[in-house]
Amino acid sequence: MSTDRVLAGDLATAAGELLLEIRATSGLAGKELGKAGDLRSDEFILARLAAERRDDAVLSEESADDKQRLTAARVWIVDPVDGTREYGTEGRADWAVHVALWSATDGLIAGAVALPALGVTYLDDTEPVAPTDGLAAVPAGDRPRVVVSASRPPVFSQAVADAIGGEVLAMGSAGAKAMAVVRGEAVAYVHAGGQYEWDSAAPVAVAQAKGLWCGRIDGSELVYNRDDTYLPDLVICRPELTDAIIGITSADA
Secondary structure, three states: OOHHHHHHHHHHHHHHHHHHHHHHHOOOOHHHHHHHHHHHHHHHHHHHHHHHOOOOEEEEOOOOOOHHHHHOOEEEEEEEEEOHHHHOOOOOOOOEEEEEEEEOOOEEEEEEEEEHHHOEEEEOOOOOOOOOOOOOOOOOOOOOEEEEEOOOOOOOHHHHHHHOOOEEEEEOOHHHHHHHHHOOOOOEEEEOOOOEHHHHHHHHHHHHHOOOEEEOOOOOOOOOOOOOOEOOOEEEEOHHHHHHHHHHHHHHO
C-alpha cells in the first residue's frame, strides 16, 4: 500500500477520533460545536502534513487558499469536517473527514473518507467493503436507493430514481452518501446543489478505486486543483447505471 494512501487514512482516522472527543467532552452543541470541530480538525491535519509532507501544497475548506498550489506538483485536498451541521447534531452519524492527494501528472492519487461515528475509514484501494449500520443493507428484492442531499436535493432526484426503478433517500455529508454507494447500500449519489473540490475529492478517489463511475451531471470529468474551487455537481453510481442516470441529469446541466 502506498505511503500516501496510508497517511491519508491515518490523518482522516485520527482527525475523526479528535472530533469524537470534542463532541463528547467540550460541552458544545450545534453551530458552536461545528465551528470548534472544523477548527481543531483543520489545525491537526495541517500540522501533520507540514511535518510529514512539507513540500506538498494543501487546499483545505477551513484555511486560506494559497494560490501557489496551482503550480505545485502535489496538493492535499482536505475537508476537516464534511457535514458540519450533522456533526453538531447529537446522534447524527452522517458526517465525515475527507483527505485526498492530487498529482499534477495523475490527478487523484490517494484518498480517505472517515466516518468517525461509525468507526470506519475507507481508502482508495480495491479491497471489498461490508455494510455498516450507517444504513440498513438493502434486502434482496427491495428498490435500489439513490442518495441525495437532505438540504439541497437536486430537482431531478425523483426522475433519476424512477429511471432505475428506485427510491430517493436523503442524507447529510457528501462523504457519507458516497460511502453508502461504496458499501452497496445505495446504487447512486446525485448532487447539483453546489459543492467545492474538498467536498468530492476524497469520496471520488475512494469510489473510483472501488469500481464506481464518478463524474459531473453532464457526463464530463471531475477536474481538481483549479483556480476556482467551485465544483457544483456530482454523480457517483454503479457503472451499469451511468447511461440511464446521465440521460436524466445532463438535461439539467
